[in-house]
Amino acid sequence: MNWKRATIAAACVVPLIILFGYGLTRDPKDIPSPLPGHEASPFALAVFAPGQPPLNRAPGDTVRLAELKGQVVVLNFWASWCLSCRDEHQILSETAKTYAGKPVHFVGVLYNDEPANGTQWIEQMGGQSYPSVNDPGARTAINYGLYGVPETYFLDVNGRIAYKATGPVNERLIRHVVDSLMAAGAK
Amino acid sequence: MLAHDSILVSMAVVLFGIVAVPVAMRTGRRGLLPYAFAAVYTNFFLVSVAAFAMVYALVTHDFSVSYVAQVGGRSTPLLFTVISLWGALEGSILFWAWVLSMYAAAVVWINSRRPGNLVPYAAATLLFVSFFFAILLVGPADPFGVVSPVPPDGPGPNPLLQNHILMAIHPPLLYLGYVGMSVPFAFAVGAMLSGEVETDDWMRITRRWTLSAWALLSAAIIAGMWWSYEVLGWGGYWAWDPVENASFLPWLTATAFLHSAMVQERRGMLRLWNLNLVVGTFLLTILGTFLTRSGIVSSVHAFTTGTIGYYFLAFIAIVMLASLALVAGNSERLRSTGRFDSAASRETVFLLNNLFLTAFMFTVLTGTLFPLVAEAIKGVKVSVGEPFFNRMSLPIVVTLLFLMGVGPALPWKAASKAELKAKLVPPAAGAGLMLVIALVAGARNVYALLAFAFAGYAAFANLREYWIGMRARRTAHGEGWGTALVRLVGGNRHRYGGYTAHLGVILVALGIAASSTFRTEYEATIKPGETISLSGHTLRLKSMWGREEPQRSVVGATLEVMDGSVVKGTMEPRMNFYPMSQAPVPTPAVRSRLLGDLYVNLQAFRPDGSNATIRVIYEPLVPWIWFGGGVVVFGALIAIFPTGRRTDA
Numbered sequence: 001m002n003w004k005r006a007t008i009a010a011a012c013v014v015p016l017i018i019l020f021g022y023g024l025t026r027d028p029k030d031i032p033s034p035l036p037g038h039e040a041s042p043f044a045l046a047v048f049a050p051g052q053p054p055l056n057r058a059p060g061d062t063v064r065l066a067e068l069k070g071q072v073v074v075l076n077f078w079a080s081w082c083l084s085c086r087d088e089h090q091i092l093s094e095t096a097k098t099y100a101g102k103p104v105h106f107v108g109v110l111y112n113d114e115p116a117n118g119t120q121w122i123e124q125m126g127g128q129s130y131p132s133v134n135d136p137g138a139r140t141a142i143n144y145g146l147y148g149v150p151e152t153y154f155l156d157v158n159g160r161i162a163y164k165a166t167g168p169v170n171e172r173l174i175r176h177v178v179d180s181l182m183a184a185g186a187k
Numbered sequence: 188m189l190a191h192d193s194i195l196v197s198m199a200v201v202l203f204g205i206v207a208v209p210v211a212m213r214t215g216r217r218g219l220l221p222y223a224f225a226a227v228y229t230n231f232f233l234v235s236v237a238a239f240a241m242v243y244a245l246v247t248h249d250f251s252v253s254y255v256a257q258v259g260g261r262s263t264p265l266l267f268t269v270i271s272l273w274g275a276l277e278g279s280i281l282f283w284a285w286v287l288s289m290y291a292a293a294v295v296w297i298n299s300r301r302p303g304n305l306v307p308y309a310a311a312t313l314l315f316v317s318f319f320f321a322i323l324l325v326g327p328a329d330p331f332g333v334v335s336p337v338p339p340d341g342p343g344p345n346p347l348l349q350n351h352i353l354m355a356i357h358p359p360l361l362y363l364g365y366v367g368m369s370v371p372f373a374f375a376v377g378a379m380l381s382g383e384v385e386t387d388d389w390m391r392i393t394r395r396w397t398l399s400a401w402a403l404l405s406a407a408i409i410a411g412m413w414w415s416y417e418v419l420g421w422g423g424y425w426a427w428d429p430v431e432n433a434s435f436l437p438w439l440t441a442t443a444f445l446h447s448a449m450v451q452e453r454r455g456m457l458r459l460w461n462l463n464l465v466v467g468t469f470l471l472t473i474l475g476t477f478l479t480r481s482g483i484v485s486s487v488h489a490f491t492t493g494t495i496g497y498y499f500l501a502f503i504a505i506v507m508l509a510s511l512a513l514v515a516g517n518s519e520r521l522r523s524t525g526r527f528d529s530a531a532s533r534e535t536v537f538l539l540n541n542l543f544l545t546a547f548m549f550t551v552l553t554g555t556l557f558p559l560v561a562e563a564i565k566g567v568k569v570s571v572g573e574p575f576f577n578r579m580s581l582p583i584v585v586t587l588l589f590l591m592g593v594g595p596a597l598p599w600k601a602a603s604k605a606e607l608k609a610k611l612v613p614p615a616a617g618a619g620l621m622l623v624i625a626l627v628a629g630a631r632n633v634y635a636l637l638a639f640a641f642a643g644y645a646a647f648a649n650l651r652e653y654w655i656g657m658r659a660r661r662t663a664h665g666e667g668w669g670t671a672l673v674r675l676v677g678g679n680r681h682r683y684g685g686y687t688a689h690l691g692v693i694l695v696a697l698g699i700a701a702s703s704t705f706r707t708e709y710e711a712t713i714k715p716g717e718t719i720s721l722s723g724h725t726l727r728l729k730s731m732w733g734r735e736e737p738q739r740s741v742v743g744a745t746l747e748v749m750d751g752s753v754v755k756g757t758m759e760p761r762m763n764f765y766p767m768s769q770a771p772v773p774t775p776a777v778r779s780r781l782l783g784d785l786y787v788n789l790q791a792f793r794p795d796g797s798n799a800t801i802r803v804i805y806e807p808l809v810p811w812i813w814f815g816g817g818v819v820v821f822g823a824l825i826a827i828f829p830t831g832r833r834t835d836a
Contacts, residue, residue, distance in 0.1 A: 006515035013511060017504045023483040023559045024496045081342040083257050086334075112766060124336045 035161045040073075040153070041143035042066055045133035048115035049108070049122050054100050057131040063107055065159065071103040072181045073155035074174070077141060078132075079113040080121035082149045088168035092152075093129045095174050103157070103185065104178055108132030111141050111149050154178065157185030190240035191331040197233035197288075198321045200226045201314045208311035212304055212381075220307050224295050227310050230317055231292035238285040241330060242272055250341055253332030254278055260343025262738040267349040273358045274344040276480055276495070277330035282359075283476075284320035286366045290396075291317065294370055298392060305388060309377030316369055319502050327495040343738060346765040346772045353414040360407035361434060365472045367400025368437060371444075372469035375462050379513040385520050390448055390461070395827050397448075397465075401441045402823035408434050409695075409816030420773030420788045422708065422804040424812065425699075427576040429484045432555045433475030436548055440468040443544040446537045453599060454534055455524030459514070460541070462521065466510045471548075473503055484558060529601030536594040543587050550579045581634040585641055588696055591689050592645030595652050617647025630704050638700040642693050649689045656683075676825060684826025691822055694815025701808035702783075708804040710790065714797060718749065721803045724785055725749040726758065731796035740764045742771075744789050744799045748778065760789040760801070783807040 044064045050056045057063065065073070076092055078085040096106040108128060110118045115134050122128045135141055144153060147166060154163040154177045163177050204226030211219035244252045245268050248261055258271040258278065273279045291313040298306045324330070348354045371393040378389035411434065412424035425431060444464040447457045478484050481496025527534060554571045561569045596610035621643025625636055653672065660671040676683040709721040718727045726746040734741045743761040747754045758776035765772060775788040784806040791800040 003515075005518055006511060009511050009515065010508075013507045017500070017507065019556070019559060019563060020477070020483065020500050020503070022563050024481060024500060026483075026559075026562060080338075081340070083253075083334075120339070124338075 035145060035153075036163060038161055040065060040075075040155050040159050040161045041140070043135075043140045043143070045109065045135055045140060047131045048110065048134045049119055049128060049132040051131035052127060052129050055096060055106065055130045061131075063131070063133050065155075068105050068155075069159055070157050070185075071105045072157060072178055072185065073153075073159075074104065074106045074178065075109060075144075075153040075155065076106070076169075077109045077111045077135075077144075077146055077149050077151050077153075079111045079149050080117040081113065082111075084168045085150045086125065088150055088170075089125050089128070091171050092169065092174070093127070095171050096130045099178065103182065106130035109140060110134050111146065112138055154181060156181050190237040190244075191325070191329070193233040193236040193240075194321055194324045194331075197230050197237075198318065198325070200229045200233065201318045201321060204230070204314045205311050205318065208307045211307065223307060223310060224299050227288075227291050227295045227314065230314065231288040234281075234285045234288040234317075234321075237324075237331075238272075238281055241278065241281055242269060245269065245271060248341075250339070251334055251337045252330070253334050254330035256334045256338055256341050258344045259341040260738065261340050263343045263349060264738065266352075266355065267344055270355045270358075271344040271348070273362070274348050277324075277328045279358070279362070280320060280323050280328040281330050283362055283366060284317065284324060286362050287313070287317055287320060287369060290366060290370055291373075294373075294396065301392075303383055303388075304381030305374065305377050305383045305392075307377075308380040309373040309389075312373035312376045312380075313369060316373070319498075323495065323498055327498055343765070346739070346763065347418060349738070350763060350772050350774065351414055351418045353410055353417065357407055357410040357414050360403050360410055364400050364402075364404030364407050365434075365437070365475070367396060367403060368441065368468050368472050370396040370400070371465045375465045376510065376513065379462070379517045382520075384458075384462070384517050387451065387458070390451065394448070395829075397441065397444065398823055398827050401438070401445060402820050402827070404434070404438050404441065405823070406816060406820050408438060409813060409819075413813055416809070417775070417777065418772070420775045422706075422775070422786050422788070422802075422806060424809070427551075427554065427571075427573055429555050430479050432551050433479050436475060436551055436555075437468045437471040439544050439548040439551070440464050440471060443541045443548075444468060446544075447541050450534045450537050456526065456534065457538075457541075458523060459518055459521040462514055462517075464541075466514065470503065470506060470510075473499065473506065477503060478555065484555065531597065531602045531607055533594060533597045533599050536590055536597055540587065540590050540594065543583050543590070547580060547583045547587075550583065551576065554579070581638075584696070585634060585637045588638060588641035588645055588693070591692065592641065592648040595686060595689070596648050614644045614647035614651065618644035621646075625704075628705060632704065635700055635704045638696060642696050642700065645689065646693045649686045649693070652686055653683070680828065681826050684822045684824070686822070687825055688819045688822030691815045691818030691820075694811045694818060696815075698808040698811035698815060701811075702806050705807045706804065708802060710800065710802040712791075712798050712800040719801055719803055722805050724803070724805065726787065726801070726803060728799060728801070729757070731792060731799055738765065742789070742792060744792070744801065746776075746787060746801070748785070758785070758787050760787045762789050762792070779810045781810070784809045 042065045044062050047057045047059050047061045047063060050059050074096070076088075078089075092106070099106070106129075108130065110132055118132060118134075122132070138146075144151075150168055152165040152169050152174075153161055154165075156162040162181055165173060204223045207219050207223040207226070211217055211223065241252075241254065243249075244255050245259055246265070248255065248259055250256045250259060254275070254277045258274045259268065263271070271278065273282045291310065294313070295306065295310050343349065371389075374389040374393045378384040378386075383389070411431065415426075416422070416424040441464075444461060447461050447464065450457050451461050477496065477499035481499055483496060527538075529535070554576050557571045558569050561567055592614055593611065596614070598606065602610070618640040621639040622636060625639035630636055630639065653675065656675040657668060657671040660666050660675055661668070664671075664674075666674065707722050709719065711719050713719055713728050715728050715730055718725050720726075725748075727749055729745045729747050732743050732745065734743070741761050741763050743759050746758045746760070748756045748758060756778065758778055760776040761774040762771040763774060773788055775786055777787075778785040786804040786806050788802045788804075789799060790802050792798070
């Protein structure tokens with residue numbers, strides 16, 4: 001065994017492994033978004049999936065951002081062809097129910113999909129507690145700088161984008177963001 | 188669930204094989220070895236079952252299988268449905284495992300009668316790598332997950348991947364090349380484990396494997412460049428993206444190895460170095476996969492990266508540390524038997540070639556990993572772009588081109604002054620000629636001029652070797668030029684295959700140098716009937732059109748290539764709109780001629796067809812890159828093809 005050589009080689013290799021280990025804890029796509037802190041782009045979109053009482057809205061109703069001022073808004077972009085959306089669906093739906101009666105509004109936005117497919121998907125997935133709206137031509141998605149689905153935008157009571165989650169959300173994240181936004185709004 | 192189970196069973200079989208080899212060696216029960224070999228064949232069978240089951244699920248649109256639900260789509264054409272096997276992470280890992288099991292079975296089949304301990308240990312090493320991929324397939328990259336409820340349809344493959352036929356060719360070539368590097372690695376490790384490293388047998392046995400893997404990797408890189416040129420619509424073919432670098436890094440070390448292996452065969456030198464190169468090449472293939480698949484550096488859109496990175500990291504750490512210990516443990520046995528006699532010799536040039544190729548590799552690796560280092564140390568997000576890579580690599584590339592001209596001209600051991608003069612001076616004519624052409628064409632950049640000059644030098648020097656050999660045969664045997672060429676190459680295919688590959692690389696270099704120096708482009712918005720002109724080429728917009736296809740909608744422009752008032756041909760750049768993709772995927776139109784491509788891309792259009800924004804690029808010598816890639820592969824084939832008379836000379 002040539003210990004000198006082995007030591008030199010190990011001195012090169014070990015930091016590299018540590019560097020990769022560190023790299024795995026980072027997300028290169030977690031690019032600081034210019035949106036948070038800015039006023040959310042207004043929208044007026046028609047409901048295609050009513051949701052379940054008490055969070056429901058009649059199909060065909062228009063959801064306007066302007067009407068939701070003073071409430072925390074959770075805007076979840078999804079599509080029936082999106083696999084990751086399946087992962088978060090149950091979590092979003094169940095978590096939304098627990099906020100019934102509180103100044104929080106969950107809205108699903110269908111992205112690049114047919115409302116019929118969306119309705120069918122919701123049925124298959126066991127229902128959705130909050131209403132979903134259609135976004136024809138993906139105009140709202142473009143305004144929000146959507147990168148892919150699923151993405152979830154959390155709007156504070158003043159209608160500013162407070163936080164953007166890329167990829168499926170988990171319950172802890174939703175609760176943490178929504179609760180702190182509600183607390184800030186109550187002040 | 189047959190497929191999932193067959194991977195599980197294969198893990199048990201593989202594990203048995205890995206354990207059986209050292210047990211057989213330590214206890215002297217060589218009767219166990221055939222069972223270890225049988226494990227290799229069985230693994231091939233079982234992974235094949237899984238791979239074919241996946242293809243079947245894709246073709247029959249079985250959306251209850253998670254991978255099919257992820258990449259399948261009922262409206263996707265059959266060909267693209269089949270090739271989506273390697274269109275996303277889980278499928279590509281399955282395909283990798285399958286290719287590896289196939290290689291392992293082939294290499295064992297061919298060499299199983301060889302006495303000694305090398306082949307069993309090499310087989311065990313290949314099984315060890317297989318085991319890692321089997322773990323991925325049952326763990327973080329399980330393509331056979333169950334989706335419930337079963338979706339009625341899937342999104343189809345990534346639109347970029349289903350837009351061009353080259354996607355059917357590039358990835359399999361890449362995997363065949365990448366995975367092929369496991370064979371020399373396994374034999375190098377086998378040689379060290381079995382204590383047979385002094386015989387150099389591991390290198391002789393794997394010479395053809397290494398060459399084949401290198402040829403496949405070369406072809407894959409060129410096909411990848413071509414794909415990006417034909418699909419992405421920006422008129423370029425290389426952008427130093429981490430994915431591209433990942434394929435280029437092992438190519439550099441493998442190229443270095445092909446050269447330094449000759450020094451070892453001829454002169455018994457660089458033995459430790461060669462072992463390191465082979466291990467390094469294998470590590471770089473795994474590292475490349477790790478970098479692009481773990482989401483550690485920014486790469487193409489992929490949301491759920493999951494935990495696969497940690498598995499790769501553990502595997503890389505194990506392989507790095509284990510091979511390090513092995514090489515260090517064997518380093519006393521790897522002393523050179525020969526030594527350098529003179530600075531003016533072919534082995535010196537090979538040494539320099541290795542130095543520069545390795546430096547190139549470290550440069551590209553540094554650029555690729557720098558964003559990670561910057562974030563780790565200073566906590567800032569940076570990206571390393573083309574300027575860094577171009578500035579760093581140009582001097583290296585120019586030097587390598589020069590060495591490519593000098594190497595073939597120099598003899599082994601030592602050259603006399605007179606010899607040097609006779610060999611090194613005449614190619615200067617080639618350099619001069621290319622320099623004049625480049626200057627006349629308008630090149631003023633020093634590196635561009637040097638690249639053209641050295642390419643001319645190397646082309647002259649390599650062609651001259653053929654000419655000298657052919658002339659000698661004509662004098663000695665009275666053969667015609669054609670016969671002399673065939674017999675010359677046939678007599679030493681290893682050597683002339685190498686020269687042919689050099690000529691291919693020179694063609695690629697000329698194509699890259701010319702297209703990056705002389706490229707011109709122009710963009711304009713025109714109405715039907717109007718024309719757009721660029722460096723002597725005039726295009727008239729004839730019409731705009733639209734078409735609905737099952738999986739996409741297509742908008743296109745028909746442009747007529749004009750010569751005065753005569754229409755010489757038409758070009759149809761298109762934009763494809765896939766339902767699942769936010770941005771349209773362009774299909775540029777390319778009109779190739781010997782001296783360059785006319786490249787037209789539809790940038791934007793009015794929905795009523797009243798105008799279109801067209802970008803026209805003239806790309807000099809770009810077809811030479813693709814042709815040169817073919818020549819490189821042809822050269823490698825000359826060297827690989829088996830002969831009756833000489834074996835592994």
